[in-house]
Amino acid sequence: MDSQTIVAPMTPAGVSAVAAIRVSGSKVREVVRLLFGESAIKNLKPREAKLATARDYRTMVGEDRATALVIDSLLYIFFEGPNSYTGEDVLELYPHGNPIIVRELIQVIKSVDGVRLAEPGEYTRRAFLNGRMDLVQAESVADVIHSANRDELKNAHRLLGGALSKKVKTLTELVMDISARLELDVDFSEEEADPDYATWGVKISAIRESVESILKSFKGKAAVSRLPLAVLYGAPNAGKSSLVNALLGEDRILVSNIPGTTRDFVEVRLFLDGGEIRLVDTAGIADKATDALDALSMEKSKEILAEADMKILVVDGSLDENCASCHPENGAAQPDIVVISKSDLLDERRETRDERGESIRISSKTGEGLAELKRAMNAALFKKMENSEDLWITSEREKTCLEEALAGIDRALNLIRTNPAVELLAFEMQLVRRSLQSITGEISSEDVLQQIFAGFCIGK
Ligand SMILES: Nc1nc2c(c(=O)[nH]1)N(C=O)[C@@H](CNc1ccc(C(=O)N[C@@H](CCC(=O)O)C(=O)O)cc1)CN2
């Protein structure tokens, strides 16, 4: 392993209130000295937030630090290895979130001998290599960051907490135990009576069951993380775009009293309690297209509706008659929920039940009904998992290791059934053990680590 010290921002590029930069490695104290001066080193206490002025030592005139250019006034925390995320000395800097400041800090830090920019995932890779976490946990860090909803996040936290690691380690121990006894049988096969194959068979079958159940829990990331899609549709001028703006709390989409304002469908991201969703505003569907372009717009609306996980029909509550073409019997989509818009223009007592299904009165002007609509969307788009105690794996690599283990187990069981040569059985169980150990990274290779961490973000 290279012993270079690494530096990278932990926060995304761009303007923010505060940014975060992390340095890890043996040169951390030197970085503190150059940024903050000799006295900072003397008073360096681990895990204590300090306010200080970071300067560019390269611009210093003579030996007087006060002449050096100020980069920022910021907070920093020093973590002394091995009690840090990576297990090495770590320095975290929290400057103001100006990209100029972040760039200058990183340039100055990089100018220290033995410091370079971190590669993607390199902090977590070091955490793994220094025994702070195993490979299942390291992979789950990416899941924690990229979980798209509450259930995924809960699963990712369980993986990070070591719930799967524990299961796999228990299985590895069982396999090692069997291996050890098999090896004994190999050594003493001359003297001893026949090995007890039936007992081996039962034990190995039990392990097979556990491996298979973890394997079956696999959920590919693509399948899990596809954001749910809600589509708003209805007659022109019904108030669809206004509703999107009201849900977002900002004037994102053009609104006007001219029917046909929205031409192309517009997609935004909305956060609900269960997670992020895609919300699409479509062009109004009129009884008759006014021109060829209008007809195309309506076609587009229908296309995106076909993909929707939730169809929300917006009906203008201020009108007595809404367009007939939004009725399902006229070929329009069957709504999951009907929204009666512009409730601020409605008489309180007016009937708000719609023959097309459950309905909610809303007003984009006053905000009435918006919270209720969000709750309904949340319930429809984030259905509770049937068994939320379940733990599932998300890593293709872990899946492949489990498949290898399962194949080895099946070969071993087959040997027991057909040709019980203890040596062969012992050999297969060694392979099974190795496959299981690859999952947690007890056995790993440079190639495997390269593959895993290349997919991480910079600074993780
Ligand atoms: N500022 C900051 N926030 C962060 C992180 C970080 O690295 N820095 N994390 C990065 O992902 C996550 C938290 N994970 C962390 C895990 C372990 C340690 C750590 O220092 N472990 C030491 C001490 C443990 C203790 O005091 O209980 C250790 O394991 O020895 C730090 C962060 C999320 N938030």
Ligand SMILES: Nc1nc2c(ncn2[C@@H]2O[C@H](COP(=O)(O)OP(=O)(O)OP(=O)(O)O)[C@@H](O)[C@H]2O)c(=O)[nH]1
């Ligand atoms: N009073 C009142 N007016 C509303 C409300 N919502 C929308 N409007 C008005 O209704 C008109 C149409 O609103 P839009 O949001 O553009 O309607 P749309 O459904 O997106 O229309 P198209 O894009 O043409 O299909 C505008 O004049 C809005 O100001 C509401 O809650 N209350």
Ligand SMILES: [Mg+2]
């Ligand atoms: Mg519109």
